Amino acid sequence: MVQGRRLFLSGLVTAALVSSAQFAxxxxxxxxxxxxxxxxxxxxxxRANTVTLDMLEKQINDGGGINGAKLKLVILDDAxxxxxxxxxxxxxxxxDKVLAVAGPLTSGACEVTFPVANQMKVVSTSQASSKPGVAxxxxxxxxxxxxxxxxxxxxxxxxxxxxxxxxxVAIIYDAKDxxxxxxxxxxxxxxxxxxxxxVSNGDSPISFNTGDLDVSAQVTKxxxxxxxxxxxxxDYSQAVTVLREMKRQxxxxxxxxxTPLISSAILQAAPEIPVVAPATFYATMKTPKAEKFVSELQxxxxxxxxxxxxxxxxMYDANIYEIxxxxxxxxxxxxxxxxxADLEADRTKIRDYMANLKGYxxxxxxxxxxxxxxxxxxxxxxxxxxxxxxxxxTGCSASGGGC
Amino acid sequence: xxxxxxxxxxADIGILxxxxxxxxxxxxxxxxxxxxxxxxxxxxxIASFLTVEWHWPLTVALxxxxxxxxxxxxxxxxxxxRLKGIYLAIATLGFGEMVRSFFLNFDRMGGSSGYHxxxxxxxxxxxxxxxxxxxxVTILERSQLWLELRAVHDDETAAGLVGxxxxxxxxxxxxxxxxxxxIAGGLFAHHYVYIEPGNFGFxxxxxxxxxxxxxGSTVGAGAVxxxxxxxxxxxxxxxxxxxxxAAFGVLLILVLLLRRQGILDRPLLAKLTFRSGAW
Numbered sequence: 001m002v003q004g005r006r007l008f009l010s011g012l013v014t015a016a017l018v019s020s021a022q023f024a025x026x027x028x029x030x031x032x033x034x035x036x037x038x039x040x041x042x043x044x045x046x047r048a049n050t051v052t053l054d055m056l057e058k059q060i061n062d063g064g065g066i067n068g069a070k071l072k073l074v075i076l077d078d079a080x081x082x083x084x085x086x087x088x089x090x091x092x093x094x095x096d097k098v099l100a101v102a103g104p105l106t107s108g109a110c111e112v113t114f115p116v117a118n119q120m121k122v123v124s125t126s127q128a129s130s131k132p133g134v135a136x137x138x139x140x141x142x143x144x145x146x147x148x149x150x151x152x153x154x155x156x157x158x159x160x161x162x163x164x165x166x167x168x169v170a171i172i173y174d175a176k177d178x179x180x181x182x183x184x185x186x187x188x189x190x191x192x193x194x195x196x197x198x199v200s201n202g203d204s205p206i207s208f209n210t211g212d213l214d215v216s217a218q219v220t221k222x223x224x225x226x227x228x229x230x231x232x233x234x235d236y237s238q239a240v241t242v243l244r245e246m247k248r249q250x251x252x253x254x255x256x257x258x259t260p261l262i263s264s265a266i267l268q269a270a271p272e273i274p275v276v277a278p279a280t281f282y283a284t285m286k287t288p289k290a291e292k293f294v295s296e297l298q299x300x301x302x303x304x305x306x307x308x309x310x311x312x313x314x315m316y317d318a319n320i321y322e323i324x325x326x327x328x329x330x331x332x333x334x335x336x337x338x339x340x341a342d343l344e345a346d347r348t349k350i351r352d353y354m355a356n357l358k359g360y361x362x363x364x365x366x367x368x369x370x371x372x373x374x375x376x377x378x379x380x381x382x383x384x385x386x387x388x389x390x391x392x393x394t395g396c397s398a399s400g401g402g403c
Numbered sequence: 404x405x406x407x408x409x410x411x412x413x414a415d416i417g418i419l420x421x422x423x424x425x426x427x428x429x430x431x432x433x434x435x436x437x438x439x440x441x442x443x444x445x446x447x448x449i450a451s452f453l454t455v456e457w458h459w460p461l462t463v464a465l466x467x468x469x470x471x472x473x474x475x476x477x478x479x480x481x482x483x484x485r486l487k488g489i490y491l492a493i494a495t496l497g498f499g500e501m502v503r504s505f506f507l508n509f510d511r512m513g514g515s516s517g518y519h520x521x522x523x524x525x526x527x528x529x530x531x532x533x534x535x536x537x538x539x540v541t542i543l544e545r546s547q548l549w550l551e552l553r554a555v556h557d558d559e560t561a562a563g564l565v566g567x568x569x570x571x572x573x574x575x576x577x578x579x580x581x582x583x584x585x586i587a588g589g590l591f592a593h594h595y596v597y598i599e600p601g602n603f604g605f606x607x608x609x610x611x612x613x614x615x616x617x618x619g620s621t622v623g624a625g626a627v628x629x630x631x632x633x634x635x636x637x638x639x640x641x642x643x644x645x646x647x648x649a650a651f652g653v654l655l656i657l658v659l660l661l662r663r664q665g666i667l668d669r670p671l672l673a674k675l676t677f678r679s680g681a682w
Contacts, residue, residue, distance in 0.1 A: 038644070038645050039645065039647070039648045043645075047645065076641070077641070077644070077645070077647070079648065082595065082597075082602070083415060083595065084637075086411060086595065087408060087411045087412060087415070087638075090406075090407045090408040090410070090411040091406075091408040093407070094406045094407035094408050095406050095408050108517075108599060108601060111517060111519075111597040111599070112595040112596070112597050115523070115596050115597070116411075119523070120407065131516070137519065175504075175507055175515065176507070176515075176600075176601060177515070178515045178516055178517060178599060178601070181507075181514070181515035181516070182515070182516060306645060
């Protein structure tokens with residue numbers, strides 16, 4: 001009888017413990033942070049990132065959360081200002097106690113935010129920075145779900161040469177932007193020379209500044225060089241000004257640039273001019289995962305006020321979606337509790353998960369991170385003409401070749 | 404214990420306060436400088452070069468960078484003597500853009516790729532400099548020299564007629580303002596441990612002027628209020644999401660409509676410090 005009572009009591013205690021543990025787990029919230037430029041010069045990218053993250057948060061919570069815990073994404077605007085991005089990371093890591101941070105977007109913001117991530121011991125993964133060496137200088141907590149522009153240009157330049165029989169190029173670039181300057185004045189000229197292409201103005205590339213609305217003088221000079229192809233070192237918002245002016249002056253030569261060129265706006269600026277650029281994602285790519293992502297996200301983007309009515313999901317939307325999905329994967333697989341007491345250990349587990357990631361299935365195929373913190377993934381050399389992008393070459397950013 | 408987030412904001416306020424005081428000192432003579440971000444950039448690059456390449460102690464590097472910027476400020480101040488009002492403002496704006504473009508093309512210090520390698524400094528170190536410079540400006544405000552500065556501001560011709568050397572006063576103010584801005588730059592570089600020419604553009608010069616106008620351009624303490632609000636308001640308005648910067652603009656206009664002289668002026672400061680207004 002006594003034994004039976006003991007059994008009954010121990011059963012009650014066990015049941016109470018189990019249910020309280022389940023209750024605690026159900027009450028648990030997994031918090032992840034994001035830094036996006038919802039205002040300032042890259043507001044379109046930042047706002048689209050916000051819509052993407054809101055969609056992902058809803059998808060996860062509608063599907064039962066993460067191991068029963070609710071996902072909460074804290075998204076902060078940095079206005080593409082490095083100082084604000086650094087303060088955002090301090091707020092997310094220090095005040096909001098997030099497990100990891102997606103962002104910031106620009107290389108300039110990453111330069112000042114990644115050291116803070118190392119100081120605060122929280123993973124920060126950029127969705128867009130591609131300036132060479134930014135994550136490498138801030139190991140072990142900094143990652144970038146992007147591919148170094150130097151690696152991409154090694155594939156895009158030979159395609160450009162072959163496709164358009166290019167023997168000479170001329171360079172025009174946005175001197176105010178670090179990534180654009182690096183692409184146009186450092187990365188591209190070296191690779192052109194390696195491929196036997198003459199850079200007509202290698203010693204004095206033509207420059208303009210972010211925000212310049214009239215580049216007619218620069219394009220006239222570009223035309224006078226009579227190149228077979230044109231290198232535009234600029235993000236899409238600035239490059240459209242150059243493309244429109246090229247079309248106006250009748251300089252209908254093929255254009256090559258870096259990842260910042262990829263956008264639907266580029267295709268509309270001068271549809272007759274072929275534009276070659278590298279990408280790890282573009283809205284019309286034909287893989288089941290990408291097509292599902294576009295079909296879900298595109299209607300949400302188009303009904304968001306402040307975004308163009310014909311907007312398509314960008315590479316940076318895909319990248320930030322992948323980053324947060326990787327964090328969620330880490331939380332599921334790496335025994336992460338999300339409890340305040342385990343915060344430091346949980347953050348370390350996410351860092352180790354990211355560093356040792358193998359074959360994560362991204363939009364362009366398997367993804368992992370190299371020792372320099374940059375993503376190793378498939379990329380595409382795409383050509384935009386007559387309103388759409390099409391894949392011309394597929395490559396992998398791994399030094400050995402295969403992803 | 405203060406959160407790292409607020410510590411970061413406080414560091415930004417300290418650096419902006421120093422930059423704001425650099426404009427305030429020049430404005431005291433009636434000259435509006437829209438190029439102080441240029442002096443900040445010069446200080447930032449020189450101090451970083453000295454600490455990273457030559458391993459000099461930061462304090463020494465800051466003093467050297469302040470002296471160098473001061474010399475450049477005096478050189479810039481001389482041609483600026485021929486200009487007044489809006490023309491002077493545009494000339495200084497041109498100087499700021501010239502400095503930014505110089506560093507953009509100066510590959511020795513990274514050019515557009517920026518410059519690394521500085522050691523991170525503490526919040527206390529930033530505020531030691533901010534408080535020290537604020538104290539110097541406050542003492543200066545109570546000196547005869549300040550009265551001479553204000554005399555040049557109020558009526559340059561009359562000031563010259565009573566025997567004041569208006570050239571020395573105006574150029575000296577430019578040199579002193581440039582030195583202060585350079586210290587702000589050196590501290591900025593060692594707080595963010597990375598600098599690029601874009602950090603020292605026109606927008607930063609506007610931030611300095613805005614902080615002076617918002618806080619109050621007739622008292623040094625106005626710079627503290629202006630710098631604090633300029634950093635904290637956009638953070639406090641985060642709940643407005645995409646509208647926060649628009650709301651920030653509206654608030655600035657409202658404040659300036661209600662108090663044209665800025666938030667802090669002499670009578671208000673006297674009330675707050677329980678002193679008589681006649682000082």
